[in-house]
Every structure is written in C-alpha cells, then in structure tokens.
Amino acid sequence: MWPKIVFIKITSQCNYNCKYCYDRKSSKESSTKDLIKAIKFLSSKDVEGIVITGGEPLLRKDFPKIIQSIKKQKMKVYLDTNGDLFPKYKEIISKDVSILGLPFDFANNQSYRGKNNKKNVLNILQYYKENNGPKIRVGTVVTKDNIDKLEKIGKILKRNKVDQWKIYQFFKISTTNSEKNKKGLAVTNKEFKEGSRDVVKKYSRDINILVSPKSSRNKAYFFIDSDLSVFIPSQESSTGRISLGSLLDKDILKKWLSKVNKEKNDRNLRRTFISP
Numbered sequence: 001m002w003p004k005i006v007f008i009k010i011t012s013q014c015n016y017n018c019k020y021c022y023d024r025k026s027s028k029e030s031s032t033k034d035l036i037k038a039i040k041f042l043s044s045k046d047v048e049g050i051v052i053t054g055g056e057p058l059l060r061k062d063f064p065k066i067i068q069s070i071k072k073q074k075m076k077v078y079l080d081t082n083g084d085l086f087p088k089y090k091e092i093i094s095k096d097v098s099i100l101g102l103p104f105d106f107a108n109n110q111s112y113r114g115k116n117n118k119k120n121v122l123n124i125l126q127y128y129k130e131n132n133g134p135k136i137r138v139g140t141v142v143t144k145d146n147i148d149k150l151e152k153i154g155k156i157l158k159r160n161k162v163d164q165w166k167i168y169q170f171f172k173i174s175t176t177n178s179e180k181n182k183k184g185l186a187v188t189n190k191e192f193k194e195g196s197r198d199v200v201k202k203y204s205r206d207i208n209i210l211v212s213p214k215s216s217r218n219k220a221y222f223f224i225d226s227d228l229s230v231f232i233p234s235q236e237s238s239t240g241r242i243s244l245g246s247l248l249d250k251d252i253l254k255k256w257l258s259k260v261n262k263e264k265n266d267r268n269l270r271r272t273f274i275s276p
C-alpha cells in the first residue's frame with residue numbers, strides 16, 4: 001500500500017544557505033508538466049496528501065499551478081517554507097494549504113537565515129491570528145546554538161497562533177551543509193532529551209508540542225526529488241540517501257517498502273499531519 005502522504009522537493013533553489021541545511025543542492029528541476037503528471041500518478045495510487053518542500057518552494061514561479069493541480073486531484077497540500085515570500089502567495093496559501101510549516105530557531109536576534117526571516121515568520125503568525133487559513137506548524141531544529149534557548153522560543157510561540165511546535169533534533173545528512181557543520185551543531189541524545197523535556201513540561205498545556213529525535217526520522221520518508229526520483233533520507237548512507245529510481249518505475253513501491261522503516265514512517269505521518 002502506498003504511503004498516505006509523500007514529500008516532493010519541487011526545487012533546490014533557496015534564498016538562504018543555512019549551516020544546518022540537509023538539502024542536497026541539485027540543478028535538476030522537473031517541468032510543470034512532469035510535476036503535474038507525477039501528482040496525477042500519486043492520486044491514482046490513493047496518496048492523500050503531498051508535502052511541498054525544497055529548497056524554498058515559493059521560488060518556483062509555477063507554485064500556484066502546482067498547488068492547483070494537487071487540489072484538482074482532491075489531495076491535501078502541506079507546505080514547508082521559510083516564509084519570506086508569503087505576502088506574494090498569501091491568498092492561495094490561505095485557501096488551499098492544510099498545514100503550513102515555518103522555521104523558528106531563535107528567540108533573540110540570532111538567526112541561521114538573517115533577522116528579516118524571523119520578522120517575516122512572526123508577521124505570518126500574526127496574520128493568522130486575525131485571518132482564517134491553514135494550521136500552523138512551527139519547527140525548531142535543536143542545535144548547540146539554541147539548546148539553552150528553547151524556553152524563550154516557547155514563550156514567544158505561546159503568544160502566537162501555533163497549532164503545533166515540532167522540536168527536531170539536528171541530524172547530519174552526508175554531502176550537505178549539515179554534514180560540513182555537524183561538529184558545531186550536533187547535540188547528544190541526552191542533551192536533546194533533557195532540553196526538550198523541560199519545554200514540554202513548561203508549555204505542553206499551551207502548545208501542542210511534538211518532539212522529534214533524530215532516530216525517529218531515519219529512513220522514514222517517501223521523498224521525491226526535484227527530478228522525480230524517489231529516495232529515503234538515511235543518516236548512515238555515504239550519499240545521505242537510499243536512492244530507489246524514478247517515481248514512475250513499475251516496482252518503485254516494492255523497492256521503497258523493502259528499505260523504509262514503515263513503522264516510523266507511519267508514526268511520523270500520524271503525529272505530524274493527522275493530529276495537529
């Protein structure tokens with residue numbers, strides 16, 4: 001059986017180059033036509049929702065067309081964005097996106113993306129306090145830089161419209177920035193457990209908090225790359241991924257099922273997309 005929700009990286013382009021980024025840059029990008037074909041194919045397999053991710057997905061000029069084609073197939077749209085281009089697409093996001101994922105890594109002026117990004121994200125949270133729209137998931141990647149600042153982040157999020165705060169343990173993926181910078185970023189399992197436990201204790205009555213240790217995400221996705229090849233991100237692999245071939249290959253599901261940790265995949269989907 002196909003996973004209920006799959007991830008499509010529609011571009012590698014990004015307006016940032018964050019030191020913890022685990023995206024492997026690639027210049028290959030599918031045409032609008034091929035993406036729409038892939039979306040129809042996924043719908044024919046009873047996939048219920050697609051997470052649009054990148055890079056920065058809002059940098060693709062055909063972003064509205066991609067969203068429309070997912071809606072046309074009666075599937076749900078989930079969007080992960082850094083939020084900078086939100087004003088340009090706020091109508092379509094408000095109307096068609098079910099869950100909007102935004103980053104929030106620091107409470108002060110520190111940032112992996114620059115101070116404007118934090119202001120932009122806070123503006124979006126403010127906007128949805130006053131307007132109808134998607135559910136909001138704010139993601140914090142826990143690193144050595146912010147492990148002692150989670151409480152302050154929680155304090156800000158508590159005042160805003162946040163349907164879920166997902167606290168990710170940083171992990172490295174080979175051949176990406178996350179690997180290059182892992183020494184300065186990685187926190188131990190014990191540090192992550194203790195740091196996240198403290199904020200859960202303090203804020204879980206006010207915010208739906210989902211704690212995501214790195215082990216829970218290893219080999220646990222159906223990920224479609226910007227050239228429509230399928231892979232499973234893997235923390236152990238020397239390439240950072242288990243490559244499975246083209247989405248349209250006849251035996252792609254069989255290959256995925258033979259390599260994925262299905263239990264983790266299903267649990268992640270349930271907790272991240274079904275419960276918020």
Ligand code: SF4
Pocket residue numbers: 014015016017018020021022023054055056082113
């Ligand atoms: S982490 Fe996100 S915003 Fe930063 S470079 Fe990677 S894709 Fe861009």
